[in-house]
Amino acid sequence: MSEAVADLAPATIGVDRRAVEEAFETGRLKVSRPPSRSIGDYSIALHYLFKLGGVDQKDWPHAAGRLIEALTSSKYKDECYVARAEFVNGYLNLTIDFNRLARVVLDDVLRGGVEERLRSVGGGRVVVVEHTSANPVHPLHVGSGRNSVIGDTFARLLSKLGFRVSRRFYVNDMGRQVAFLVYGVSILKEAGVQPGGEFKTDHWYGIVYALTNLLIEERRLLREVREAEKAYWEALARFVEWAGREGAVPGSALDELRSLLAMRSFNKSAVKVARRLATVLSGLEKALANAAELKALKDSLERYTELSREHAKISFLVRRLAVRAPEVYLALSSRILDDRRALDDVRKLMKRCEEEDPATLSLFHEVSESVVKGFKETLDRLNIHFDAFDWESSKEVLEGAHEVVKIVESKPFARREAGALLVDLDQAAEDCGFVRELFSPDRPGKFIIERSDGTTLYVTRDVSYSVFKFRGTGADVVYNVIASEQSREQKQVKALLYLLGYEREARNLVHFVYELVKLKGMRMSGRRGVYYTLDELVEDYYAVVSKVYYETGKSRALEPAAREDVEKTLRELAVANARGLLLSVEPFKVLTFDPSRLEEALYGSTVLYSYVRLQSILRKLKGLEPLENMERLKAEASSLQWGGYKPSEVEEQILDALAEFERVVLSAYRELKPNKVLEYAMSLSNLVNKFYESHRVMGEPDPEARAFREALVVATLAVMKELVDILGFPHVRRI
């Protein structure tokens, strides 16, 4: 179309051909959608052309008339399937001959043209997608679930585009978090408490991890509360003494303060006294405005109140978990008595781990592996699979990390500070544009890659792992699906790679940023054992989907034998809905949702239901199982003829949508927005539902209409199948 305008504009509007082409290339001119279908199918805003050609506004209609005249009498009328062209205040509106367009669009899908073009994008090149990579200390929650779904969908998209995709999970089995878990586990081992029990392994470890953290924190707070309590009694005693001496406080208030102070011997009433005291003191506020004595008492009172409130909160969380796993609680709470000693033990563990002590490493590895086993079950259920789990504690990564240190040591941008090896990127940036631009407009800053005790840090190991991801797999591009909070670390890795001479790798390491998940009415924290797990999400969706299913009354004809199939299908719908929800928002936007309102986000159901409808049409029409016979269906459909059949409005919209498929997939890939595929699948599904409501295929008397619809349904199903593949939804056949 743009070519047609470029060709015809010189003679009709008086604009140079080259200028028009340029306008299309730069986007000053473009073919777009008019606001309403009744206006036309496509439109081009000609204002810019008129301006270029110096056409006065009152002459617009004439010039446009000449353009339309030329357009409709040229070869372009046919080539662009123009049925009608009109000019309305500045816009050239085009109506498309869908009968002719249909042939092209449908054949493109049915004969595999679209598929082939998409596959040629990757052309067999290897890419790595690292995703999920959650710390193996508690089950995957919906936050990590978002990472998994985005990562897996993107990986599926890449493989549709002809890339050879290696999906990798980086297991962070070193470091503080795992050390806490290992500490808890070792206590339980001594106490003879077995892992798992009635819990899924990762859920059990999650409780152990949280309880270990919480108990240590609780002991610390208890200690601090006691100190604060002592301090405030003393402050009160001093205040009373002072007030009595100075007579600064009315007698009645002083009496009350004295009686409160007397309560000290009844140890337990400290909280009540504090509350009462606060009221009495606020009554004295005016009279004693700036007295230092009052302020001192108030401060110590405040500190006590705050600490005891915090302590109560932690105790509540401890009790919550204690009820769920009593034997774990009993064992841990009887052994974790002093927070300082416990922390010291954890530190020792961590140190031994970082020093790469074999026995400690294997203990860490063993615990992580159990948790990862739970991850795998969760992810398998969601159709998410990996080509490899790469361990941070592996020889490759650790040796590589030491190698990195050794090389960096001799570089001018590195120096020792108090024994630790520091990388000064500010300095490196001075003569490295890559690093400068990477952080711009921020300053690159500095960071440590080796502690003074000779152990490496997370970033160091990540650099080593990045090298492995490229060199070990032969990848051209590596995508790291990692939360936005790690942006800085990711830049540091890229910068260091570049500075170490891995320039290609640095340029082709893509941080695929996604934002966190927030729940209405819950602040998730793995350390405190407060989270909404991915397993629960699927379970909750299962409940929602079952409710909808059984409420429609469809179940009444259900025979016992069919029951199992139904359960399976409902599970599949639950999976699709969970994936749909987590994919529904653009990756770099915070995803907020309310777990009690899952029934409002049924993307999976909507898409799969339309998918099933298309299948059922063809199953009935052709007497075969559609998904198993796609090639045959496509071949047959591509030879169908429908003469001059004029598609209905809905049919036109479906054709439009099918023609969009390729563009959508490509932009989802280029813009790192796999959610676009879901968005598109939803709109196609809605169109399918409309079509299904008002059009017959089998019952259609007109053979041309029937032929057209068969071809349309087959092509739509073919596209839907691709979509369901990319989205990782189960290929449901019946609901």
Place this chain on the structure above:
RNA sequence: GGGCCCGUCGCCUAGCUUGGAUAGGGCGCCGGCCUUCGGAGCCGGAGGUCCCGGGUUCAAGUCCCGGCGGGCCCGCCA
């Protein structure tokens, strides 16, 4: 203090890269249809200062500048 990201009906979201007409869709709400090619469907309705203020332009949700609000990051943590 500095940097990054986000702000569109009650809620969620598309459109912003490349400016173009009446800002598209979903949930929920209200009112009507649906028993089919296997019942999560269809039609209609209400609901919008596109965060605010300037600027550029024939034209701004879109571009530029300045604010405001929310999230995140600036460790010998991971």
